[in-house]
Amino acid sequence: MTTLSGAFFGVIRRDLSIAMRHRGDLLNPLFFFLIVVTLVPLSISPEPARLAAMAPGMIWISALLATLLALDNLFQDDFTDGSLVQLMLSPQPLWLLVLAKIIAHWLVTGLPVVLFSPLLGLMLSLPEEGFAPLLLGLVLGTAVFSLLGAVGAALTVALHKGSVLLSLLVMPLYVPVLIFGTSAVQRAVDGMSYGGVMAMLAAASAFSLLVAPFAAAGALKVGING
Amino acid sequence: MSSQSLLEFQALTFERDDWPLFNGLSGTINAGEILQITGPNGCGKTTLLHILATIQPFNTGSLCWLGSDISLCRQQYLSAIAFIGHKPGLKLSLTPRENLQWLAQLQPLTRCTSAEALVRIGLAGFEDVPCHTLSAGQLRRAALATLCMTQASLWLLDEPLTALDVQGIADLEALLLAHAAQGGAVVLSSHQALINPVVRTLALDAMAEAEL
Numbered sequence: 001m002t003t004l005s006g007a008f009f010g011v012i013r014r015d016l017s018i019a020m021r022h023r024g025d026l027l028n029p030l031f032f033f034l035i036v037v038t039l040v041p042l043s044i045s046p047e048p049a050r051l052a053a054m055a056p057g058m059i060w061i062s063a064l065l066a067t068l069l070a071l072d073n074l075f076q077d078d079f080t081d082g083s084l085v086q087l088m089l090s091p092q093p094l095w096l097l098v099l100a101k102i103i104a105h106w107l108v109t110g111l112p113v114v115l116f117s118p119l120l121g122l123m124l125s126l127p128e129e130g131f132a133p134l135l136l137g138l139v140l141g142t143a144v145f146s147l148l149g150a151v152g153a154a155l156t157v158a159l160h161k162g163s164v165l166l167s168l169l170v171m172p173l174y175v176p177v178l179i180f181g182t183s184a185v186q187r188a189v190d191g192m193s194y195g196g197v198m199a200m201l202a203a204a205s206a207f208s209l210l211v212a213p214f215a216a217a218g219a220l221k222v223g224i225n226g
Numbered sequence: 227m228s229s230q231s232l233l234e235f236q237a238l239t240f241e242r243d244d245w246p247l248f249n250g251l252s253g254t255i256n257a258g259e260i261l262q263i264t265g266p267n268g269c270g271k272t273t274l275l276h277i278l279a280t281i282q283p284f285n286t287g288s289l290c291w292l293g294s295d296i297s298l299c300r301q302q303y304l305s306a307i308a309f310i311g312h313k314p315g316l317k318l319s320l321t322p323r324e325n326l327q328w329l330a331q332l333q334p335l336t337r338c339t340s341a342e343a344l345v346r347i348g349l350a351g352f353e354d355v356p357c358h359t360l361s362a363g364q365l366r367r368a369a370l371a372t373l374c375m376t377q378a379s380l381w382l383l384d385e386p387l388t389a390l391d392v393q394g395i396a397d398l399e400a401l402l403l404a405h406a407a408q409g410g411a412v413v414l415s416s417h418q419a420l421i422n423p424v425v426r427t428l429a430l431d432a433m434a435e436a437e438l
Contacts, residue, residue: 091301
């Protein structure tokens with residue numbers, strides 16, 4: 001018989017090894033993230049003071065768009081080749097397998113963005129105090145992006161050209177995260193306490209973690225039949 | 227041969243875009259039976275298999291597994307079926323062995339190892355090459371390899387003969403017959419006749435069309 005943990009880690013391991021064999025797809029969102037932030041000093045101003053003022057917003061916006069870019073692939077490929085149906089026909093609880101897919105997705109899209117954000121902070125001359133809230137905020141924020149994005153990706157899985165609809169569906173849910181994320185960094189740079197804002201982000205990610213796997217599993221059952 | 231009824235569907239109705247695809251379709255799938263769904267393109271063979279596999283909800287009617295309604299025993303039912311869709315469900319960037327090992331973590335595929343299954347299905351020597359280098363027929367064989375491994379008593383196969391060569395069809399028929407002889411049941415959709423005359427077939431679409 002299959003075991004719960006075997007199925008859970010099996011899904012994560014498989015998605016990671018698929019990602020490793022499509023390194024182009026893996027690097028695409030990350031390159032997008034790096035390129036946007038690299039172009040800012042070139043196109044607006046290399047002046048450190050102006051860059052520092054824009055840094056939190058620029059890094060967060062490009063992190064959001066980079067995650068959105070990769071969201072399409074979360075269930076779409078599996079739907080196209082039929083393996084999503086096999087996943088859904090597993091006797092194991094679907095929400096758990098969906099959570100495994102979301103975790104694997106975050107590991108290949110959210111985590112690289114988090115890891116590269118300090119470098120981009122340096123490039124945009126973000127003041128020293130901003131780095132800790134930037135990192136912490138992005139860890140929580142990208143997790144919310146992947147979790148809530150999965151619900152949208154599941155709903156639009158069987159639609160042709162569903163990516164426009166997907167962006168429209170998830171964007172309103174992403175905006176509060178963006179606002180809290182940037183304001184945490186901004187408050188830290190301005191020398192204010194950012195604990196309250198960070199707590200809101202943490203609450204958002206905890207809430208998404210509780211709700212999103214169930215919602216995405218339910219959405220898949222509806223979405224798979226177009 | 228036992229004639230215990232495994233799956234029973236009563237008065238199934240399914241509408242697509244306000245057009246009734248089935249209207250009061252009933253039938254029984256007994257242990258040891260191979261049921262072939264035949265019919266022209268677009269008559270709903272795939273849809274019926276999806277309904278039987280609980281992937282697609284139906285509008286009205288009932289679906290019973292071993293006498294109890296499917297909504298009450300879906301978990302148990304999922305452990306007892308093997309579904310192979312029209313799309314093989316294999317990741318092209320993974321090898322056949324990796325694909326089968328992943329499936330074996332999700333579904334009760336414990337009768338033999340993936341390596342043994344691939345040898346039995348005629349893919350010896352192709353276990354560790356990426357699936358995108360395999361031909362369509364070899365991909366189909368890799369998908370059908372799960373049938374060697376599964377513990378499921380009811381097999382739901384959508385167009386399993388697609389892209390298979392003569393030997394592949396013969397191998398598949400041998401698998402189906404062995405499964406039926408052990409008291410399992412098979413529902414498969416195909417518009418081509420199986421070569422082996424021993425296979426019992428039941429044309430469901432004739433009933434569906436009659437009801438239409």
